Amino acid sequence: MEAVITLLPGDGIGPDVTACARNVLDAVAGKHGHTFQYKEALIGGASIDATGDPLPAATVDACKAADAVLLGAVGGPKWSDPNAAVRPEQGLLKLRSVLGVYANIRPVRIYPELAGASPLRPEILEGVDMLVIRELTGGIYFGKKTRTDTSASDLCEYTVDEVERIVRVAARLAGERRGRLCSVDKANVLETSRLWRDVTDRLMADEFPNIEVETLLVDAAAMHLLSRPSDFDVIVTENMFGDILTDEASMLAGSLGMLPSASLGDGSAGLYEPIHGSAPDIAGMGIANPCAAVASAAMMLRHSLGLDAEAAAVEQAIADAISGGARTADIVAEGDTRLSTDAMTDEIIRCLN
Ligand code: IPM
Ligand code: MG
Numbered sequence: 001m002e003a004v005i006t007l008l009p010g011d012g013i014g015p016d017v018t019a020c021a022r023n024v025l026d027a028v029a030g031k032h033g034h035t036f037q038y039k040e041a042l043i044g045g046a047s048i049d050a051t052g053d054p055l056p057a058a059t060v061d062a063c064k065a066a067d068a069v070l071l072g073a074v075g076g077p078k079w080s081d082p083n084a085a086v087r088p089e090q091g092l093l094k095l096r097s098v099l100g101v102y103a104n105i106r107p108v109r110i111y112p113e114l115a116g117a118s119p120l121r122p123e124i125l126e127g128v129d130m131l132v133i134r135e136l137t138g139g140i141y142f143g144k145k146t147r148t149d150t151s152a153s154d155l156c157e158y159t160v161d162e163v164e165r166i167v168r169v170a171a172r173l174a175g176e177r178r179g180r181l182c183s184v185d186k187a188n189v190l191e192t193s194r195l196w197r198d199v200t201d202r203l204m205a206d207e208f209p210n211i212e213v214e215t216l217l218v219d220a221a222a223m224h225l226l227s228r229p230s231d232f233d234v235i236v237t238e239n240m241f242g243d244i245l246t247d248e249a250s251m252l253a254g255s256l257g258m259l260p261s262a263s264l265g266d267g268s269a270g271l272y273e274p275i276h277g278s279a280p281d282i283a284g285m286g287i288a289n290p291c292a293a294v295a296s297a298a299m300m301l302r303h304s305l306g307l308d309a310e311a312a313a314v315e316q317a318i319a320d321a322i323s324g325g326a327r328t329a330d331i332v333a334e335g336d337t338r339l340s341t342d343a344m345t346d347e348i349i350r351c352l353n
Contacts, residue, residue, distance in 0.1 A: 001260055002035045003305050006066035008059065008095075010044040010226060011079075011088060012278025013071020013288035019288035021070060021297040024317075027349045028301065028310050039066065043076030043095065044088035044278075054091025068304035069099070069271045073278035097137050101263035101271045102162070103169040104134040104242065105299070108229075108249045108259065111322045117254030117331045120226065127230035128252050131177070133170040134242025136263055138162045139192070141239045150189040158192045158238065163199040169264070170236035182214045182234035184221040184241055194304040196238060197290055218245070225249055246275055255330040257289030260296035262303050270304045272296040282329075286340045289328040294348055317351035324351070 009015035009020065022038060029036045041059040048054050054074070063069045074088040080301060081229060108130045115122040135158075143155030167183070174181040183200045199331035204213045214225060218241045225232070229252050237245065250256040256276040263271040274292030282288055295318055302311035326347040327336045339347065 001305065001307070002037070002068040004037045004039065004065065005300070006062045006069045007038050007040045008043040008069060008071040008276065009040065009046070010072040010285040011046055011076045012043045012072045012274075014044070014074065014278055016072075016284065016286065016288045016341050017274060017290045017293035018070060018072040020341060021293040023345055024294045024348055024352070025246050025297050025301075025313060026054040026076040026137065027352055028307075028314060031353065032307075032310055034307070034310075036332045043071065043091045044077040045076050047091060048079055048086055048088060052086070054086055054088050055094045059091075060095070063095065063099060063271075066269065068269060068300045069095075070293075070300060071095075071271060072293065073123040073274065075278045076276040078280075078281075093141060094273065096263060097142065099263075099269070099271055100137065100265035102135060102137040103166055103264045104136040105169075105173070105262045105264065105303075106132040106242070106246045106249075106254055106259060106275055107299075108132065108246075110253055111258070111319060112256070113323050114254040114331055116333050119251055120229075123231065124226075127253060128232075130229070130232040130249070131170075131173055131234045132167065132242060132249060133173065133234060133236045134246065135162065135166045135236075135238045136242075139239035145199060155193050156240075158189070158195055160195070160199055163196050164203055165201050166202050167236055168207070170234050171204060171211050174210065174211050174234040178233040179210065180187055180212045180214070182216055182221070182232055184216050184218050184235060184237035184245065186218050186241070187215075188217060192238070194326075200236075221245060225252075234328060238264075243289065245305075255289060256292070256328045257328065258291050258295070260292050260294075260299055262296070262299040263302060268304050268306070270300065272300040272304075286342065287329045287338070288341050289330050290345050290348075291322075291328075292340050294318060294345070313352060314348075317348045 041062040187193040248282035298314035301307040
């Protein structure tokens, strides 16, 4: 097949890991006779430096014209002055919004050989396999903001439609898995959460009677993620709770450097990004873990390009590289050789072939 992929390397380790993901995609293309055409565009701090704008119109156009978008990371100390008028993160939020990718799918997959890299006891990690579905284009991230010398506010807003569409995505995915959905909210305090809960209860009863539904308050969910993580199948939650809970969940996998994500809307195009940030402290040092970016590329093959077998092959190659002992600095144990970003990628490509 032929596909156009827009690459948004962004900031920090973003360029390092997107280059790796591209190399893996090229290996897939070579092996299976596909042609991937890449178009690189600016986003985030790099884009502020070059154009003054964290998401220039040319980038939006390139993303809208592509079959899929692969993003590295945005942000860094250079642009994080609290009083800065423009911020790298604004570019990413606006991109998610203009692409309409409201459903952010974050799989939390455990590689048994990395149990030692997690701060949790190995027996707690046994059988962990969950998908966190984070609402991505609404809530407090996108509500009206105000700021005066003495006060500030961020409005959190959700509509029935916004809740329905994300819960449907999550329920369908649960139906393809173990048939269990956990909805996370803060309905004891927040009105948006009470709406979220009402809509979820009604929709699940009407449309998905065979899916088992559990509801947790976000504070309890944060605890249960650590005390009984293997009980979760699919979790669905609003934008900010999903942001926080997935960083927490990454510790089950041993490193933030292992977790990919796919952001989808109603069409097949999507935005794919590792859940980790720009890690400015290690940017350009060649030691970042490329696995999350490569696994995001695998999700792209599956969800936007319809290449299921190729996606599975890339995921298997990551697993094989890990079980063969390949480790970047973030997941290394005593006695392991630390691989550079490129050497880790080479290992994945070797396993793919
Ligand atoms: C993420 C990130 C972003 C978010 C930041 C960079 C705006 O933390 O994708 O999880 O909060 O959504
Ligand atoms: Mg985050």
